[in-house]
Amino acid sequence: MKIPKAIKTYCPKCNSHTDHNLKVYKSGTARTMSLGQRRNVRKHKKGYGGKAKFVIKVKKQNKKPTFIASCVTCTKKHYFVIPKRMKKVELVAA
């Protein structure tokens, strides 16, 4: 689906609708020494073989696209999620 690069949406800092630039969100690499990560490793790698969870056999085919919207006037960034699953997302200059 084609989505415009610049949209007008609510900015919590400006407390009004302003122009925003969209960027596709990409998660960073997980810290290996964080508490949750250590707990997860302890849970899954303990014992003989160690399997704590069932393996998911059927996976969802598509993802809900997530963007980082940055306000043009105050440069505050926040998430912008389209609550609909879609195969392909393309940012297009409007």
Ligand SMILES: [Zn+2]
């Ligand atoms: Zn703003």
